Amino acid sequence: MRKVLAIQKKQWKETLKNKEALIQFVMFPVMALIMTRSVKIPDVSGNFFVTLFAAMYVGMAPLTSTASIIAEEKEKNTLRILRMSNVTALQYLVSIGGYIMLMCLMGTAVFVVIGGYGGGDLVLFILVMTAGIMVSILIGAVIGLVCNSQMSTAAAVIPVMLMFSFLPMIATFNDQVKKIADYVYSQQVSNILSGIGNTKPERGSFIIIGINFGLAAILFATVYRRNK
Amino acid sequence: MNREMIGLNNVSKAFADMAVLKDISFRINDGEIFGLLGPSGAGKTSVIKIISGQIKSDSGSVHILGNVIDNVSSRIYEKFGVVLDQPGLYDRLSCYDNLLIFAEIYGIDKLEIGSVLERVGLSEARKRPVEKISKGMKQRLVLARAIMHRPQILLLDEPTGALDPGTAHQIHELILEQKANGMAVLLTTHNMVEASKLCDRIVLLHEGSVIEAGSPDDICRKYDHQHRIRILLKNGEQRELINEPAAAPVLYDYLSQGKIESIHSSEPNLETVFMELTGRKLEE
Numbered sequence: 001m002r003k004v005l006a007i008q009k010k011q012w013k014e015t016l017k018n019k020e021a022l023i024q025f026v027m028f029p030v031m032a033l034i035m036t037r038s039v040k041i042p043d044v045s046g047n048f049f050v051t052l053f054a055a056m057y058v059g060m061a062p063l064t065s066t067a068s069i070i071a072e073e074k075e076k077n078t079l080r081i082l083r084m085s086n087v088t089a090l091q092y093l094v095s096i097g098g099y100i101m102l103m104c105l106m107g108t109a110v111f112v113v114i115g116g117y118g119g120g121d122l123v124l125f126i127l128v129m130t131a132g133i134m135v136s137i138l139i140g141a142v143i144g145l146v147c148n149s150q151m152s153t154a155a156a157v158i159p160v161m162l163m164f165s166f167l168p169m170i171a172t173f174n175d176q177v178k179k180i181a182d183y184v185y186s187q188q189v190s191n192i193l194s195g196i197g198n199t200k201p202e203r204g205s206f207i208i209i210g211i212n213f214g215l216a217a218i219l220f221a222t223v224y225r226r227n228k
Numbered sequence: 229m230n231r232e233m234i235g236l237n238n239v240s241k242a243f244a245d246m247a248v249l250k251d252i253s254f255r256i257n258d259g260e261i262f263g264l265l266g267p268s269g270a271g272k273t274s275v276i277k278i279i280s281g282q283i284k285s286d287s288g289s290v291h292i293l294g295n296v297i298d299n300v301s302s303r304i305y306e307k308f309g310v311v312l313d314q315p316g317l318y319d320r321l322s323c324y325d326n327l328l329i330f331a332e333i334y335g336i337d338k339l340e341i342g343s344v345l346e347r348v349g350l351s352e353a354r355k356r357p358v359e360k361i362s363k364g365m366k367q368r369l370v371l372a373r374a375i376m377h378r379p380q381i382l383l384l385d386e387p388t389g390a391l392d393p394g395t396a397h398q399i400h401e402l403i404l405e406q407k408a409n410g411m412a413v414l415l416t417t418h419n420m421v422e423a424s425k426l427c428d429r430i431v432l433l434h435e436g437s438v439i440e441a442g443s444p445d446d447i448c449r450k451y452d453h454q455h456r457i458r459i460l461l462k463n464g465e466q467r468e469l470i471n472e473p474a475a476a477p478v479l480y481d482y483l484s485q486g487k488i489e490s491i492h493s494s495e496p497n498l499e500t501v502f503m504e505l506t507g508r509k510l511e512e
Contacts, residue, residue: 006332010318010325017320017357077316081373084280085333086305 003087007095011069015103024065025103028057029110036114045198050115052169054108054125055190058132059165062104063140064157069096070144071153089224097137104133121196128201131209132189136164138216145227185212230257232294233381233412234279239288241274241436248274249285250436258380261403261413263423263444265498266433267508272416273313274436276385279414281305293380306334309374309382309411313389315366319359323350323369326358327376334377341376348372348402364395371402375411382406382413388422400426420498432498434506444498451501456494461487468494 015021035049045051073079082092108129117125143160147153168190171178181187188205195201234256241249249271256262264272277283278290281297290297292304317326327341345351348368353361358369367387374382384403388396403426407413417423423430424444432440432447440447455471459482467482469475471493482488496504503509 002335003333006329009332010321010329013325014318014320076319077312077314078318080282080312081310081316082333084282084305084308084310085330086302087333088302 003091004095004098007082007087007092008099011096011099021065021068024061025107028053028061029107029114032111033114045194047115047197050111051190051193051196054111054129054193055132055168055186056165057104057107057111058129058136058189059163059167059186060136060161061107062100062133062136063143063161063164065103066096066100066137066140067143067147067153067157068150069100070141071147071150074144074147075149089227093141093224097141100137100140101130101133105130108133117196124196124201125193128189128192128209131213132185135185135209135213135216138213138220139164142216142220142223145223183208185209188212230259232256232291233258234414235289235291236275236279237289237291239275239278239285239290241271241278241283241285248436249278251288252431252433252436252438253288254431254438254441256381256412256414258412259407259410260428261407261415261426263427263430264414264416264433265418265420265423265427265430265502267418269435270433271436272433273385275433276312276383276414276416280308280310280383306377307380309377309379311367311370311374311382311384311387313385315370317358317366317369317373320357322355322357323361323365324354326369327373330373330376336377344372344376347375347405349398364391364398367391367395367399368402371399375402375406378409380411382411384413384415386416386418388417388419396422420502423498430498432502432505434502434508439505440501447501448495448497451504452493452495458492458494459488460490462489463487 015025032050032053035053036046039049041048070079073082079092083089105126108126111129112122112125115125139160140157143153143156147156164184164186167177167181167184168187171181171187178187185208188208192201192205232255235254237253239249239252240247252271252275254262264275266272274283278285279292279297281302292300293307295304318329323345324341327344328338331338331341342351342354345354348371350365350368350372353365358366361369371387382403387403388399391399400422403413403415415423415426427444429443430441430447431438442450457469457471457475457479459467459469459479461467461482469478499509
C-alpha cells in the first residue's frame, strides 16, 4: 500500500506540472459546461451536451492517459527503476489505474453538477461512468504495455480512442454503425446516460458493459503476463 | 573477514541464437569495488540484469547475499542501489521530489533526502526541476537515489559515461565513499582509467566471455612482456633500459649526476592488455 500511495502521489505532482495530461481530464467537462450554458436547442434535453461529452470523456480521457503514462515511464526508464526498487507490476498498475480513476471521477463530478443530477439519477450516472472508465483504463493499460515508446503509443491510442469516444455520436447519424456500436461499452454508456431522467436503463446495456469489461480484463491479463 | 555479497557460477545467457554470456564466474565481497570491463556488446549490462533479477540466466547459478537468486524474495532487491545507463528520473519533478518517491517506496525517513542531497552536492538544487539541471547533476541525483536507502550492494552501469572529467571525478569520490562504508560495488565500464582508479578487482569481458581477471595492477604486470624502463633526460634525450640488474649502474649514473627529468616503467595499461588479448579497443 505504501508503494501504491507513493506512486499515486508522484503522479498527482506530475499531472499538475503537465498541461497536456491535465487538459485530457478537464477538456470535456469544460466543454459540457460551456455548451450547456450557451447553446439551447429546441426539443432537445437540457442535459444533451452533458451526456454527449460524458460518454466521449469515458472513451477518451482514461484510455489515453493510462496508455501515455505507462508509455512515458517505459521510454524514460523510470518504470525499470521502480521495478528494481521492488515495486511489482501489479502495484504499479493499481497505482496508475487508481489515480486515473480518481481524476476521471473528479471530471464526472463536474458533469454531475452541470447536469444537476440527484438521488437515483446521480447514483446511476456515477455507476455507469465508473464502469465505462474502468473498461477504458484496462484498454489503455493494454496499449501502454504493448507499445515500446510514446510515439508508438500515440499511433496506437488515437484510432482506438477515436473509435470508442466518437462511436456513440456517429451512431446517431448512421443505423449501420449503430448496429455495431450497440456491442461497444461506450455506446451503452451513452445510451444509459441519455436516458437518465426519462427512461429506465435496459438490462442489456449493463450486460454489454459487463462483457466489454470481462473481455478487456482477459486481454489485460494476457498482455500483463507477457510483459510483467 | 570479507563477506560474499554476489556470486556468479558458470552463468550463461543467450538471446535467440546469440550467446551474450558464456560461462561467467566471479565473486564480489563487501567493501569491494568490482569492475566489469569490456567494450559495448561484451555482456556487461546482461550481467547487471541477471543480478538485479530483470532477466534469468539460461544456466549456472547466481547467489545474492548468500542465497540462490531463484529462491530469494523480491524484497532482497531493496538491498540494492542501482545506477543504470539511462537516468530514469522524473523530469518535471524537482530533485527533492524525485528522491521523495523512493524514500516513500523504501519507507525511510524523509530527513534522509536532505542528508543525501547534501552528500552529492545538490542541496542548492533541491527545488529545481530535473529537466533544468545539468547532465552531471542528474548523474549525482541518480547516485543519491541509489544510495539513499543505504543498500548493501550498489550496481553501477556506466555511471560516468559521457560526463566531463570534473564531474566524473566527483562521481568517483562518491563511489569510493560507498566502498569505505562497506558496500559491495559492481561497476561496469569501458573506461580503463576509471577501472584502474576505482576497482579492487576486475574481469575483462569480451563477446560474453571472461578473458582475464584479477586486480588491475596484477593484470598489467602479468602482461608486461617488455620489462623496460623509459627515462627522459633533462637535455631532452630519451633512454630505454631493460629492467634487470645490468641496468642498475647506468641508472645509478644518471641519478647521481641529476640528469633524470622523468622515469617510467613500460608495463601496459588495461587498454593495451585488452588489445593484446582481443585485437580490439575497449572503447570501440
